[in-house]
Amino acid sequence: MATRKLTRIYYYNVQRDPDRGKQAFEDQQKFLTALKDIPNLEVRLGVSKSRGEITVEKGVDIMIATDILKYAWNNSYDVAILVSGDGDFSYAVQSAKDSGAQIEVAAFPSNLLSELANSADYTKILTVPYFKYLWTKNRRYKKNNGNHRHNGKKRHYSHSNQNGSHKTNKSF
Template identity: 45%
Template sequence: MKLSAFLKAKHDDRERVQIFIDASNLFKSVAEDCGGQRLDIGKFADLLSNKRKMVRIYYYVSTLDATLPGNKEKAAGQQRFINAIREIPYLTVTTSKLRYKKIEVDDTSKLVPFEKGVDIRIASDILTGALRNCYDTAILVSGDGDFAPVLEEIKRSGKQVENAAFPSSRSDALINASDLYIELSAHDLKDSLFTPKKHIIKSRTASTSSKSS
């Protein structure tokens, strides 16, 4: 289902949702599909909750090593972004350090970054939330098919699962394991996209939830 159609659908405003965002996967998709713009996480979460009760947003990100050559400015920019989204009500940022491995390319050494442990943390938090009855619906923002068995287990616990991803990063395994697939696009997200200098954090749903909790 396209995001535009999803937003027109009616939902029970008592339905509790938690959103789990695989930042690395989302960042790459936005860069590829949205012309290098950034996504306002607060507004994005509002769209996905779609007038339902947003309990919490979990944002999982692997941070750059600022001590490596060429990383200082990028790491500083990443940290500013992380500090900014921490101001969004009911958002939890979980960070882990990017790991690096040395590879040889044309007789020269190159450090290649990779994530470790992020998938396990996401899976653990989604499952724990289901077992503790923290939500009625889990919304996973990722195109990583490795999460499919986790989503199947969540459904067996009586919870609903939605998967949001761009077509360029979608996973058939995830889509098949979900109750609903929300197809993201630059057009449907145009009001949530920004260039870094114009970034303003505002989360309407999260603010509303704080009054109703």
Template identity: 30%
Template sequence: MKRSAVFVDAGYLFAQGSVALTGSKKARSLLELKEEVVIDALTKLSYQRSDGSELLRIYWYDGANYRGPTIEQDRIAHLDNVKLRLGFLNSAGEQKGVDSLIVTDIIELARLGAIGDAVLLSGDEDVRVGVQIAQNYGVRIHLLGIEPARASQSKALLQEADTTGVWDKALVSTFLSERPAVTTTATLGPASAPIEIPTTSGDSSTIIAVATAMVDTLEGHQLKGIHVYWETERGVPPEFDGKLLARCRDELGRDLIHREKRDARNAFSSAVRAKGAP
């Protein structure tokens, strides 16, 4: 019996998901994804569109920079029935190589007769050739978009698909949301416990306050991800490090010197440890 598979362009999911939620595209750093919820929704959709076929797996395509997968990508890679496929991010933060990975996988699975149905969450016309070839092998393609989908998906791709569907704002909001804004030193209250670290900068109190405020906005699964990261790595995870230094720089109104960067990272790590592992 042929199975079904799901192919997810994460760049499209985040970009168009933020449009559905807020009316405009938001940077990935401003968004929060509940991985288990979206995977469950995709699994159910695959079952419905394939008339109850067994799910082979969900393929999740994303870009990574030279420092490797983010904590979020690492969590996705460890979910049951999910295969993470990574292209790369260029200097402008744009995904490269993702569409070719989707095309290669969907054609190969179709050629081998491994699947009979494919749910595709994407909008890029570059994947259309993969859709066409997979259909020639007998695979039915179910294209999924996020509202307003017609403005975010290639017309030619929509025409090629066997069926089309759209996730609305209400459904998207179950797994995607905006991160809460980080408070600054001007609005920090007594809720944050003082963090004591050895510092070498005259602006150490400001740096500690910014780092503590940032940690206060992290959710349980993010804190858990940092503790998992520390099992094999040291320091602040890359996806938080740049944001931390940028916020400290903005608060001080100048670039940080080397020892201040060290103080910021120590403060962040101390604040995470103070909260404990969820």
């Protein structure tokens, strides 16, 4: 069985606006600080823009698609793992595959669009039991107050070596 070596993880999100929720901003800062302790992890933040009472993320999807393509075209990875179900990534995934990269997608079934699943080389369906031992029991879930559009677009990218190849292999 082939083994993989994880060489890079990219975490994508938006920087929360402290004026739109001090506690949420502070919680995010703690989380981002904790991410700094993870080897080979890079945080890439888009911005949030307010449209009246609604806050939307800007720039995250284009950062993800650009990185998938840039690193594929630079032959920087053999396998990319995209943790997202957003069908908007289908064309980037197919283009990366056309350049020789293998693309795997991991997503919850409720968020996985068929366009993305069909364009991926492999799809891993995530389920709550899969994460049972990763989630803490004291985690508090707060309902969305309608002021922030949350659509599950927090993305994780990781880069990994495969089959002892001499390339710098990365996996999203």
